Amino acid sequence: MDALEVEDLVMHFGPVRAVDGITLRIREGTVVALVGESGSGKSTVGRCIVRLLEPTGGTVRLAGADITRLDRRRLRPHRRNVSIVFQDPAGSLDPRLSVGDIVGEPLRLQKKARKEVPEKVAEALRRVGLRPEVAHRAPHELSGGQRQRVSIARALISEPRLLVADEPTSALDVSVQAAVLNLLADLQRDLGFACLFITHDLSAVEYLADEVAVMYLGQLVEQGPRRRIFGSPAHPYTQALLSAAPVPDPAEQRARRPVLLGDDLPSAIDPPPGCRFHTRCPVAVETCRTVVPEPRTIGEGGHQVACHLVNDDGTGPDVRLTQGVAR
Incomplete structure (x- = not known):
C-alpha cells in the first residue's frame, strides 16, 4: 500500500508557479529522496503534503485518504499519519516551551490521557539518543544537533506513517550531520515509517534513500530506484x-x-x-x-x-x- 499518493500537485503563489504538476508515490516503509537546486520547489511540495499549504490544484492522499481540501476539523484525524522535520531546529521549536512540552504537544492535540504523556515523552527522547532529563530544559540550552533530535522526537511521537524530512541536516555543523543521518536511518528501519527526504546532499541520498525523484523548476524530470538514478x-x-x-x-x-x-x-x-x-x-x-x-x-x-x-x-x-x- 502507498503511504503517500500525490497526483498532479500544483502550488502557485500569485504569478509564481512554485510547483507545477507533480505526481509522486511513496510505498509503506520506503524512503524517497526529493532532490534539486534551491528554488526548484522541493520544500513547497513537502509543505503541501503536510497541509501547511493548501495546494492550488491536484490531489494529496495519505494512506488512501484524500486530505487535499479538508478543513481543520476534518483534517485532525489524519494529522497523526504525517509529521515534518524542518531544516532549522532553532526556528521550529517554541522558545517559550520546555523540551518536554514541545515533544508531547502532538499527544495533547490528539487528546491523549495527560498521565500518559510524560512517559511517552521520555521514551521518545531515549529513542533519539537524549536523556529523559532533557525534557525539563529549554531549546536554547541545547546544541543544534540536540535540538534537531528533539524535532525528530516530536515528529515521531505520534507514530506517523509518513515523515517529511525537509533538509534536516543542512543547518547543522558538519560534525553532527552524519550522526543525525544515522539516527534517521536507524529510526526508519526500526519503526518502518515511509519518508520523503528533501535534500540537495546527494551523498546523503545515496546512503538513505530507496528511490529518488529529481525536481527542476517546479516539475519532476526523473524518478526511479536509487541504483538506477545513480548508476544510469x-x-x-x-x-x-x-x-x-x-x-x-x-x-x-x-x-x-x-x-x-x-x-x-x-x-x-x-x-x-x-x-x-x-x-x-x-x-x-x-x-x-x-x-x-x-x-x-x-x-x-x-x-x-x-x-x-x-x-x-x-x-x-x-x-x-x-x-x-x-x-
Whole structure:
C-alpha cells in the first residue's frame, strides 16, 4: 500500500508557479529522496503534503485518504499519519516551551490521557539518543544537533506513517550531520515509517534513500530506484547534478570534470516554454524548446524520465561527455 499518493500537485503563489504538476508515490516503509537546486520547489511540495499549504490544484492522499481540501476539523484525524522535520531546529521549536512540552504537544492535540504523556515523552527522547532529563530544559540550552533530535522526537511521537524530512541536516555543523543521518536511518528501519527526504546532499541520498525523484523548476524530470538514478541517470539535468557531487576518493575527485550548466535557475514567474531545462541543457534541440516532454517509463524498475532525447530503453545523450562545458 502507498503511504503517500500525490497526483498532479500544483502550488502557485500569485504569478509564481512554485510547483507545477507533480505526481509522486511513496510505498509503506520506503524512503524517497526529493532532490534539486534551491528554488526548484522541493520544500513547497513537502509543505503541501503536510497541509501547511493548501495546494492550488491536484490531489494529496495519505494512506488512501484524500486530505487535499479538508478543513481543520476534518483534517485532525489524519494529522497523526504525517509529521515534518524542518531544516532549522532553532526556528521550529517554541522558545517559550520546555523540551518536554514541545515533544508531547502532538499527544495533547490528539487528546491523549495527560498521565500518559510524560512517559511517552521520555521514551521518545531515549529513542533519539537524549536523556529523559532533557525534557525539563529549554531549546536554547541545547546544541543544534540536540535540538534537531528533539524535532525528530516530536515528529515521531505520534507514530506517523509518513515523515517529511525537509533538509534536516543542512543547518547543522558538519560534525553532527552524519550522526543525525544515522539516527534517521536507524529510526526508519526500526519503526518502518515511509519518508520523503528533501535534500540537495546527494551523498546523503545515496546512503538513505530507496528511490529518488529529481525536481527542476517546479516539475519532476526523473524518478526511479536509487541504483538506477545513480548508476544510469537518463535526464541531462540529473547527469549534471551527479557530476557536481563530491566523491570520497581524492584522486577521483581531482579527475572529475563537472558539467557547467551556466546561468541561474530561470524564474518560476515566467518559466521557459517546452522543456524547462532547455535554456541550460548542453544537448537541447529545437523540439526541447517548443514541446513539453511527458514523463514515461524507461528500462526496468519503474524508472521514469521527462526528456525528448532519451530512448525507451534508457539510452540517450550523456552531458558528462561534454567535458564540463555547456552551450
